[in-house]
Amino acid sequence: MCSRFPISLALLLVLAGCHKAGSDIVADKGVANAGGVIDTALTPGVGRSLTTLDPRAEKYYDNGEAVMTGKRLFGQYNCSGCHSNGGGGMGPSLMDDEWIYGGRLEQIHQTLVEGRPNGMPAWGGKVPDEQLWQIATYVRSMSLPATLAAQNGPTPSQSPAPVPRAADEDTGWQPPPGTTNDYTTTVKGPQQ
Amino acid sequence: MKSLWSVAVSSLLPLCAAAQTVPAPVPQEEVFSASQIGQALSAPTPNAGKTAPSAANAPPDDGQWTMQAKNFASTRYSSLAELTQDNVKSMQPILTFSLGVNKGQEAAPIVAGSTMYITTAYPNFVYALDLSRPGAPLKWKFAPKPLPASQGVACCDVVNRGGSYSNGKFIFTTLDGQVIALDADSGKPVWRTRLANINAGETITMAPLIAKGKVYVGDSGGELGVRGWLIALDENSGKLLWKAYNTGPDSEVLIGSDFQPPYPSDKGKDLGVSSWPAQAWKIGGGSVWGWPNYDADLNSIYYGTGNPGPWNADQRPGDNKWTTGIFARDPDSGSAHWFYQFTPHDEHDYDGVNEQILLDMPFGGKMHKVLVHPDRNGYVYVIDRSDGTVLSADPYGPVNSSKGVDLKTGRLIINPDKQTKLGEEIHNICPTASGAKDWNPSSFSPDTGLMYIPHENICMDWLNMEVNYITGTPYVGANVHMKPGPGGHRGEVTAWDPVRRKPVWVVKENFPVWSGTAATAGNLVFYGTMDGWFKALNAKTGDLLWRYKVDSGIIGAPMTYKGPDGHQYVAVLSGVGGWSGAVVSGPVDPRDGSAALGMVNVMSDLPKYTTAGGTLYVFALPH
Numbered sequence: 001m002c003s004r005f006p007i008s009l010a011l012l013l014v015l016a017g018c019h020k021a022g023s024d025i026v027a028d029k030g031v032a033n034a035g036g037v038i039d040t041a042l043t044p045g046v047g048r049s050l051t052t053l054d055p056r057a058e059k060y061y062d063n064g065e066a067v068m069t070g071k072r073l074f075g076q077y078n079c080s081g082c083h084s085n086g087g088g089g090m091g092p093s094l095m096d097d098e099w100i101y102g103g104r105l106e107q108i109h110q111t112l113v114e115g116r117p118n119g120m121p122a123w124g125g126k127v128p129d130e131q132l133w134q135i136a137t138y139v140r141s142m143s144l145p146a147t148l149a150a151q152n153g154p155t156p157s158q159s160p161a162p163v164p165r166a167a168d169e170d171t172g173w174q175p176p177p178g179t180t181n182d183y184t185t186t187v188k189g190p191q192q
Numbered sequence: 193m194k195s196l197w198s199v200a201v202s203s204l205l206p207l208c209a210a211a212q213t214v215p216a217p218v219p220q221e222e223v224f225s226a227s228q229i230g231q232a233l234s235a236p237t238p239n240a241g242k243t244a245p246s247a248a249n250a251p252p253d254d255g256q257w258t259m260q261a262k263n264f265a266s267t268r269y270s271s272l273a274e275l276t277q278d279n280v281k282s283m284q285p286i287l288t289f290s291l292g293v294n295k296g297q298e299a300a301p302i303v304a305g306s307t308m309y310i311t312t313a314y315p316n317f318v319y320a321l322d323l324s325r326p327g328a329p330l331k332w333k334f335a336p337k338p339l340p341a342s343q344g345v346a347c348c349d350v351v352n353r354g355g356s357y358s359n360g361k362f363i364f365t366t367l368d369g370q371v372i373a374l375d376a377d378s379g380k381p382v383w384r385t386r387l388a389n390i391n392a393g394e395t396i397t398m399a400p401l402i403a404k405g406k407v408y409v410g411d412s413g414g415e416l417g418v419r420g421w422l423i424a425l426d427e428n429s430g431k432l433l434w435k436a437y438n439t440g441p442d443s444e445v446l447i448g449s450d451f452q453p454p455y456p457s458d459k460g461k462d463l464g465v466s467s468w469p470a471q472a473w474k475i476g477g478g479s480v481w482g483w484p485n486y487d488a489d490l491n492s493i494y495y496g497t498g499n500p501g502p503w504n505a506d507q508r509p510g511d512n513k514w515t516t517g518i519f520a521r522d523p524d525s526g527s528a529h530w531f532y533q534f535t536p537h538d539e540h541d542y543d544g545v546n547e548q549i550l551l552d553m554p555f556g557g558k559m560h561k562v563l564v565h566p567d568r569n570g571y572v573y574v575i576d577r578s579d580g581t582v583l584s585a586d587p588y589g590p591v592n593s594s595k596g597v598d599l600k601t602g603r604l605i606i607n608p609d610k611q612t613k614l615g616e617e618i619h620n621i622c623p624t625a626s627g628a629k630d631w632n633p634s635s636f637s638p639d640t641g642l643m644y645i646p647h648e649n650i651c652m653d654w655l656n657m658e659v660n661y662i663t664g665t666p667y668v669g670a671n672v673h674m675k676p677g678p679g680g681h682r683g684e685v686t687a688w689d690p691v692r693r694k695p696v697w698v699v700k701e702n703f704p705v706w707s708g709t710a711a712t713a714g715n716l717v718f719y720g721t722m723d724g725w726f727k728a729l730n731a732k733t734g735d736l737l738w739r740y741k742v743d744s745g746i747i748g749a750p751m752t753y754k755g756p757d758g759h760q761y762v763a764v765l766s767g768v769g770g771w772s773g774a775v776v777s778g779p780v781d782p783r784d785g786s787a788a789l790g791m792v793n794v795m796s797d798l799p800k801y802t803t804a805g806g807t808l809y810v811f812a813l814p815h
Contacts, residue, residue: 075657076660077660077662077665078659078660078662078665078666078667081415081659081665081666081667081668082344082665082666084784084786084787084788084789084792085671085784085786085787086781086784086787087780087781087782087783087784087785087786087787087788087792088778088779088780088781088784088787088788089774089778089780089787089788089789090344090345090346090347090348090415090666091344091779092779092780093779093780093781093784093787095781095783095784096781098779117340117341118340118341118343118344119340119341119342119343119344119345119346120344121344121664121665148783151783153785154215154673154784154785154786154793155671155673155784155785155786156783156784157784187799187800188800189800189801190797190800190801
């Protein structure tokens, strides 16, 4: 979860009229910190007001070199051991349109830094931050329409497209506009 | 928005479908025939005696099923005969029970007295059902709450191979490396011992073996650079009695003066160090996640060791002792009696952990105490278990990675054409990484003298790549793409005659057979398919006698028992998954053929046939 989550959770408590002991104080603190009323939603991080992009992510957009460096590092740090070439295995698929912890570049970076409870190791402090951004950029590229369209044969993500800035203007829990990578929507049964 | 999406998706479907086509099978002429590569020390002598387990290893059947393999001989055979080849067509489901876990279910239910015990895949729930009451209501449920992060170091789905009942306790393992003994009546823990360290890549998926007042358990993690071991715990207290590593110095492998391996290549000091590059044995694999046996005849423990790590064999020149082989050990001290290496310097992930069936069998004109072991490398080994000598080794699946076993030296004869190389993709290697057969156990019927081997017919392309060891992450170094073996069907059940060294019948299946088999005195063999059929075959002929479609693919091990009402029941868990089923039960995308260690390439159509699930099914004749 992103670091804003505790704040939005506190807000949810207020909005839901939850007045258990102590929750008001937490909520007040949250509002005070945020400096005003913030729209929120059930999906964490959804809504433009909560999706201010991390300025550190800026230089990795539209950056072909970062994607290719990330691809190399993805192999060297054994990311591919769990996530294969994006299709997953021990870890989840990264080339589909399902993001458990958010799919914006900065959210992926945060997942790399912090690790996640179901087996994703925390790499912050172990791998240079610049490299974590580059890996995140490659991961973000895997589900881009251009990257998926470039797949030739059974191994995807070999010609990863740079990540357009526009791809992350959505919330990160939905595929970017025009993405057609949801193979799970319709699975046909076997030919009789 | 919705309609726009569906238009866009459907327009892309043909492209996706093309990427998810199961590749063409390997041509028949690319694999060796049994007559080309099968070897034996002498011709079959079937008239020298009857093939059967000893009474000590397979006591008379009491109608219970208290350990995964049924008995120490691991026959998975029941002498119950209410169900027969003639009446099985009337068999019906009488009970189902949702496991609440939609991952690969590999355990056989355990029945002791009037209670059935079931372990699930992660999060490793244990259920006790009261068979004496209508509907078999829940007596208790135990949730061990394994560390969630353990899921991230489990190579091939988050499976569990079941528990075992002994002396009022139900003992099982958890993915995060615990062995837990529950009071069988109350479900309360008697002891719990943590053995594995998930931060080092260690997990536990195997069923514990309980014998001689001890619990024998090993670690999984051959794809994560673990150092494999087998541990003996005290059955009453959970205290560690001994630990034997499968790599490293003799003192830690528990190799001492009474170690007498049958072949010269296993003799020498500290081979577990010297057969590796410097320090590589410390992260060299040799995990233990299959089926140890206790042999009451010879007072010995046998267990297979897993693949060496990393998969990329260029990074570990040498024989990589004591991986991909089998140890015989003293059950009390752990000291090694003998060792035999099925696949020295394994280049194809051929773990040696598959089951052994302990039999008294005629060979060379007289009776031998043998173990019969269908290995991942494609051969059924018949080994004299008194000293580890290989009596015969014959292919039961597609093989071209080797050209037989040299019975003078015991050594597998490598086919140089299929050796893996750094930076060069080697095509059509048979069998595949998961082997001619993976974890799923065979059964043996003393009535027919046949062993019922559930297995795969899959080959692969393999590309070695440099890999760095990073603690707690995969240590593999190979890009693999699997494909069907000759004929295109991906699975088989083979009725194997270990005396005559040949199959009597073979049933072909579209998908790899990832379930175990169980045999009964009613001339029946049971198994399940990954597309969800539970089947009964005629044990003599292989004819299909009965089948029933369950909710999800079956990779579990069937079992049979006599209920409190005196009737015979057959039980199995559904729930597709495991390495081969991860494309359905796991977070895996079928568009990446290299996903799930290359298995997805050959299983990308499974989502068309089944969905994730997890249910106990119990069958019986109407009564």
